[in-house]
Amino acid sequence: MSIDRVDSKRTGLIKLSKLRRFVMLLFLMQFLKIKVLVGGLTGSLAVWFVRLIDVFAYFESLFASRDFTTRGGEVTVALVSVLPIIGIYLVFGRAFCGWICPMDFLFEIMDRMRVRIQRKETTFKIPLETGYVFILIFLLASMLSEVPFFTNYLSHLTNLFRFLTGVFFISFALPFSPVVLVYSGGIIMLFLGLEYLKPRLWCRVLCPVGKIYGAFNKISLLSLRFSEGECGECSLCDQVCYMGVKIAQNIDRPGLRDTNCIYCGRCVEGCETKGRLIKMKIGG
Numbered sequence: 001m002s003i004d005r006v007d008s009k010r011t012g013l014i015k016l017s018k019l020r021r022f023v024m025l026l027f028l029m030q031f032l033k034i035k036v037l038v039g040g041l042t043g044s045l046a047v048w049f050v051r052l053i054d055v056f057a058y059f060e061s062l063f064a065s066r067d068f069t070t071r072g073g074e075v076t077v078a079l080v081s082v083l084p085i086i087g088i089y090l091v092f093g094r095a096f097c098g099w100i101c102p103m104d105f106l107f108e109i110m111d112r113m114r115v116r117i118q119r120k121e122t123t124f125k126i127p128l129e130t131g132y133v134f135i136l137i138f139l140l141a142s143m144l145s146e147v148p149f150f151t152n153y154l155s156h157l158t159n160l161f162r163f164l165t166g167v168f169f170i171s172f173a174l175p176f177s178p179v180v181l182v183y184s185g186g187i188i189m190l191f192l193g194l195e196y197l198k199p200r201l202w203c204r205v206l207c208p209v210g211k212i213y214g215a216f217n218k219i220s221l222l223s224l225r226f227s228e229g230e231c232g233e234c235s236l237c238d239q240v241c242y243m244g245v246k247i248a249q250n251i252d253r254p255g256l257r258d259t260n261c262i263y264c265g266r267c268v269e270g271c272e273t274k275g276r277l278i279k280m281k282i283g284g
Helices: 016-032 055-065 073-092 095-099 102-116 130-145 149-154 156-171 178-197 201-206 208-216 236-240 266-270
Strands: 037-039 044-046 050-052 222-226 278-282
Touching (some): 016 102, 073 095, 102 156, 102 178, 130 149, 156 178
């Protein structure tokens, strides 16, 4: 099964970019009390009753509890909640980052602002392995503090949800701590500021959650596939990929499994062959 680029004018179907935003909207509709998918990293509900917990949040919880057995009730519930997520990643890999994470949308807005004011990208480079160091640091911090450190205090999703919840509560004169609102808003501004200085540095290099997701790209059913055909060597696929995946230089191979690919479909839509050469494909 392939997920190809579609020309909305010719087929009546929506483009991948618009479909991505629709899926992301479903994730945010919980603030309108439409509970298709509810929650963040620490705990979510799908279709009202399926409990989910993110893989990295699960590991942080284990280190924070210092209980690595399955005897405890809470540990067992967490294990059951993380298994469906693992199953999803085994199929779709790191697609969460491109299709559900609302920070992707906010970062795109910031990127457009950079272009309009002709802001040049800073030249400093950070090794891709830095994200794995962050994973170890946050797990150690969770063990020492006995709290899932990144998930509770620094996560982009946790703080975005807290900020939106705070705005909602305060708007309707409901009780909510102003300190929490300011803190979470400040964390989100830091992420946006980092995006302004160095586009997608957080997503490509630093985000521990993204690094965990990316590992599933190596074995997931969904992958980038390249069909036999004439490549015009325009490198548009590389130019539109904000995750830095080197597609053009691998176009002669059957496919590509890059840990930074978020399967957003920008390369599929950007290619001059209109999806005939580059495809996102599930299975063989």
